[in-house]
Amino acid sequence: MNFSSKLLENAVNEVSQLPGIGKRTALRLVLHLLKQPASQSHHLANALTNLVDEIKLCKQCHNISDVDTCEICASHSRNTEVVCVVEDVRDVMAIENTAQFKGLYHVLGGKISPIEGIGPHNLTIDSLVEKVKKGLVKEVIFALSSTIEGDTTNFYIFKQLEEFNIKTSTIARGIAVGDELEYADEVTLGRSILNRIPFENSL
Amino acid sequence: MNFSSKLLENAVNEVSQLPGIGKRTALRLVLHLLKQPASQSHHLANALTNLVDEIKLCKQCHNISDVDTCEICASHSRNTEVVCVVEDVRDVMAIENTAQFKGLYHVLGGKISPIEGIGPHNLTIDSLVEKVKKGLVKEVIFALSSTIEGDTTNFYIFKQLEEFNIKTSTIARGIAVGDELEYADEVTLGRSILNRIPFENSL
Numbered sequence A, B: 001m002n003f004s005s006k007l008l009e010n011a012v013n014e015v016s017q018l019p020g021i022g023k024r025t026a027l028r029l030v031l032h033l034l035k036q037p038a039s040q041s042h043h044l045a046n047a048l049t050n051l052v053d054e055i056k057l058c059k060q061c062h063n064i065s066d067v068d069t070c071e072i073c074a075s076h077s078r079n080t081e082v083v084c085v086v087e088d089v090r091d092v093m094a095i096e097n098t099a100q101f102k103g104l105y106h107v108l109g110g111k112i113s114p115i116e117g118i119g120p121h122n123l124t125i126d127s128l129v130e131k132v133k134k135g136l137v138k139e140v141i142f143a144l145s146s147t148i149e150g151d152t153t154n155f156y157i158f159k160q161l162e163e164f165n166i167k168t169s170t171i172a173r174g175i176a177v178g179d180e181l182e183y184a185d186e187v188t189l190g191r192s193i194l195n196r197i198p199f200e201n202s203l
Helices: A006-015 A023-035 A038-054 A089-098 A125-133 A148-164 A186-194 B006-015 B023-035 B038-054 B089-098 B125-133 B148-164 B186-194
Strands: A079-086 A103-107 A139-142 A167-170 B079-086 B103-107 B139-142 B167-170
Touching: A006 A023, A006 B038, A023 A038, A023 B038, A023 B089, A038 B006, A038 B023, A038 B038, A079 A089, A079 A125, A089 A103, A089 B023, A103 A125, A103 A139, A125 A148, A139 A148, A148 A167, B006 B023, B023 B038, B079 B089, B079 B125, B089 B103, B103 B125, B103 B139, B125 B148, B139 B148, B148 B167
Parallel strands: A079 A103, A079 A139, A139 A167, B079 B103, B079 B139, B139 B167
Antiparallel strands: none
16 A cells, blocks of 8 residues: 555554454544544544553452452452353453343453463463462352363363362353254254253243 | 443443444454553554644645645656546545556545535535636546446536536446456446447557
């Protein structure tokens, strides 16, 4: 691309560093900003700068937070003995939206993935083990996505926690509510039969 | 969406103002930035701020530029008597990439579109008419996209320039190089036959 302006080129280059945004899309976004009042770009720039400069990770659950201890960890109405292990803040948001979980979270910050060079020590697993060692936790729920990386991470943590003799569980795998049976993959369908639940529990 | 952090929420809201980016994509982009070194977000924020604060429009062709007169208008090797009318900077970049045009540009900044509330006076048509009136221009090439808005804009400008008795032309419509004839729409195919060119010119 031949740009008529260095400023434009620079902005397009920076925007196109974002995942899934190529040069053409970046140019479209930047030209859109140029058509808006300058204040919109200033607000965007400030929001991003403030975010990276001031964001904190909760000291207890490692979730993204504005303060040292996040709202969920600081709440008195949560059951501190049940900890749900998730990958990142999006999973916390998703589970919070269901309003079905009243325990605390533990955000790993990723999954074990040798291909991407992420080992157990790049995650917050040690801090989880520490919590369990102190006897603060009675149940750990694994809520990672069921990919090879997710299953590996679950198993690694499970092994670390085995000696402490606490309850460990994993979220149920099965046919999603509203899904057609015929389109379900066989692994999921097979598990949903093996792990069937008493009918009265599903009402 | 329930955010665990105001800073995060604010950044997601600002990013999701961009066209084609919803809340979920915005969250993905913002979390990506949080995983990168803070300098990347600073560079992005600075690039956007500098762009909107310092960008200029070339006084002659109204193209986006870092200086008062853009590189193309300032060049001595361009034919100043031929002016190509385009919608925005992307079209200038596209035509410059072909290396087939050695005249100047005139960037309208949009197309006449009553639905979006864009009339002739929101565009730089008056400045084009002024140039022609001064006798500086011998040919005007219309290179707007062939939509209803593009055709309307072409016709409006054509009517404004009629009295000055200069050459006006429009870019050729026809079957794109490499396209299969059978998939071409009938209007394009019809025009490509009506406006056929001597075979030796196509070599």
